[in-house]
Amino acid sequence: MINLVHYVKNDHNLLRIMRILKLLSFKIFVLIFAILALSSVGITYFQTQSQAEHYNDMLTLCAIRTSNIIRASTRYAMLLNRREDTVNIIQTIGKQHGIERIRIYNKRGEIIFSTDTSEVNQTIDMTIPECAACHGPEGEILQIKQPDQLKRIITRPDGSRELGFITPIPNEQSCYTADCHIHTRNDKILGVLDVSLSMKDTDAILDQEKTIMFRYNIAVTLSLALIVGLVIWVGVHVPITKFLIGTREISSGNLNYTIDIKRNDEIGVFAESFNKMTEDLRKAKKEITEWSSELEKRVEEKTEELKKTQERILQIEKMASLGKLSATVAHELNNPMAGILTYSKLIQRKLQNKDLQPEEKDTILKQLKMIESESDRCGKIIKDLLLFSKKQRIEIKPNSLNDIVKMSLQLVSHHLELNNIEVRKELQPNLPQVNVDENQIKQMLLALIVNAVEAMDENGVLTISTIYKASEKKVYLSVKDNGRGIPEEVMPHIFEPFFTTKNAVKGFGLGLSVVYGIVENHRGEIKVDSRPNEGTTFTIKLPINLEVNKDLQI
Known part of the structure; x- marks a missing residue:
């Protein structure tokens, strides 16, 4: 029994949900909410992309400035070929927060200086993606890229990211004219400075801002959805419900029902038109009722007239039938009346004779019986005709x-x-x-x-x-x-x-x-x-x- 009650309740709730899903206001709300949600997702995506590009640009600018500082700091030591001073400068700068690695390559790909001393004197492959931007398949220099083309983002196995920026070291006049250098005037690039900056802080800030932005957009979307839902409820659902109630009242015959909606928009105009329609229907119903009463009265009068006319027609037909029978009636009455007349004359003559014999008395009695019988016969004929012709109640x-x-x-x-x-x-x-x-x-x-x-x-x-x-x-x-x-x-x-x-x-x-x-x-x-x-x-x-x-x- 409990399961049955639970099933009935669930079925009732399912029916309520189905009714809600069919509501026009619900469909409008779902449509607007979907638009808001998609807009929020789009805005969040473009905002995060814009923020990521902004932080990348800022980090790239920081890498350029760091590279310029390193070049400026090591320039004098390199001109004098003071290797220890160059190493100390690179190591000191490399210890700064956010700097992962600093390398200086010569044009053959050898690591001359590095914050990681174990990498010094190692030669890298010129065909790796980091070098392929400026070097051909054989390691030859193709062209010098623009700064935005010399940066790269490296993702480590642990998921952390680094921004690498390569700065070419040009062959300046002070370099190829110095006594300690063996570079010729024709060498355009002496090497490159590779600075790798950690993106851990920027990624953390970006993730935090994404979370804040996502929550903010969700809050804004839900708030807007709530406001839109209230507007739809008040502006659409409530008026439509009133219209539905009004149509049901009108269909049930309550023409005095009016919709109380006072607005200046289309729904207000619709409500006024609806109330005007009910007023017109009320007037029309009143006129129809009055005409119906008048028509019923006239029908009753005409029915009574037709009834009387029918009675007169019946009576006329009776009299017409009597007229058709008149010859037969005259013939029928003529025979007994002739007999009555004959027998009455015979009796009159016999009664004038004072000496009546018994046989004569018997004859007179028989003749009187005959007169009585014929008189009854005439009376019956006349009685039947009168009864037939008489106007009687049905x-x-x-x-x-x-x-x-x-x-x-x-x-x-x-x-x-x-x-x-x-x-x-x-x-x-x-x-x-x-x-x-x-x-x-x-x-x-x-x-x-x-x-x-x-x-x-x-x-x-x-x-x-x-x-x-x-x-x-x-x-x-x-x-x-x-x-x-x-x-x-x-x-x-x-x-x-x-x-x-x-x-x-x-x-x-x-x-x-x-x-x-x-x-x-x-x-x-x-x-x-x-x-x-x-x-x-x-x-x-x-x-x-x-x-x-x-x-x-x-």
């Missing part, structure tokens, strides 16, 4: 679709008989109940049946079927006729309000539009299949009531 509840089909057919049965239409009912027994408004489904069926009758000639066949499809949990209702069919160019427009191919006497083009609206209100679907001269089939899909039919095996 009430969606579980209903049997088969029962609604039967009641609708009963309402138009006489209309179908009058037009010699054969009705075929293919109703699936035990059909699941559907959530519908009974009156609206009746109106829908009535409109489809009336349209079917008008599309068929006499002796037509009207087929109404119901079937339940368990895979879709829906009941299918089909109204099929064998009439003229619907032309292909008319098919896309049949559900449009006020579209009709009939004349103005037969309708206003609201029937199928009302049917479509009723199906949509019941969350159903309607499909039309029609071919010219083969008939038309309207198929309506209605969802079943799952609560009422919960015991149904589906």
Whole structure:
């Protein structure tokens, strides 16, 4: 468990480090720090190189002065050929601090004088690097170099360094005219003075100054990095963080958020622009909210108007359907009313005869029963028509679709008989109940049946079927006729309000539009299949009531 906690902490710290590495301010800081570090390294390098050259020049100047002093000090002793005096002078000067070695060579490379007496009379190789600067491969003198070309730096095995400086000894007139010398006028160089100075002190001072300079540059670099880091933190990271918080607040819907940055640079201008943007968004949101409220209000008003218009259209279609049934209703009422009138006249005549036989009384009773039956029949027809035409409140509840089909057919049965239409009912027994408004489904069926009758000639066949499809949990209702069919160019427009191919006497083009609206209100679907001269089939899909039919095996 402890290891898991430790792992989680390490993972959390790693995530924090990764987030820091991705920060823009951190990237800017790293870039500037790298520039400062490289600049510091470059400055340190050039400073140390400059210091080293300066100390070398100073040491070279010291070597030249020392050589000149030795030449001046030994000149008189050499002219008089006082060897001991020359040796003493060289030994005395060679004991001075910083002087490693003093040698005097003749032109053949023999060491004539040296602070190290063991080297005297030794001959050196003229081809060594120290001599190659002025001598050729055979030891001959090529040319006299400039002073800066006669110096050399020697590194000893112990790591210490020496600055060697060679000073040519020219053949002066006082030399080749002296009695004690054997030099001729043609000899230009008599020998060389080789002075070696220790660089230990200068190297120590240079190393110390390098260390001081390095530490100083590190301190300056770190100080500048700290200052730059603070400037970046205050000038870049903090404003960017405020902008990020601002964008998150705006995206979450807080349009009252403002960024408090008061500066005269680009970031200050950006902050002002951001605050101006939030103010504009706030105003726009307010306007949108006001327009949305106004739009909702208008939508509610228009929805209410459309609802009332739809109700009026439904009522108009009902009345139009009643108008289409008026001939059948008149015929239906005419037959029983004629019977009632006939039987009432017969009874009136019989009642005028005061001596009624029992058989006559029975006949009168039968005739009264007939009058009662026909009156009930007329009343039922009128009641059904009034009930259908009455404006009723929509009430969606579980209903049997088969029962609604039967009641609708009963309402138009006489209309179908009058037009010699054969009705075929293919109703699936035990059909699941559907959530519908009974009156609206009746109106829908009535409109489809009336349209079917008008599309068929006499002796037509009207087929109404119901079937339940368990895979879709829906009941299918089909109204099929064998009439003229619907032309292909008319098919896309049949559900449009006020579209009709009939004349103005037969309708206003609201029937199928009302049917479509009723199906949509019941969350159903309607499909039309029609071919010219083969008939038309309207198929309506209605969802079943799952609560009422919960015991149904589906």
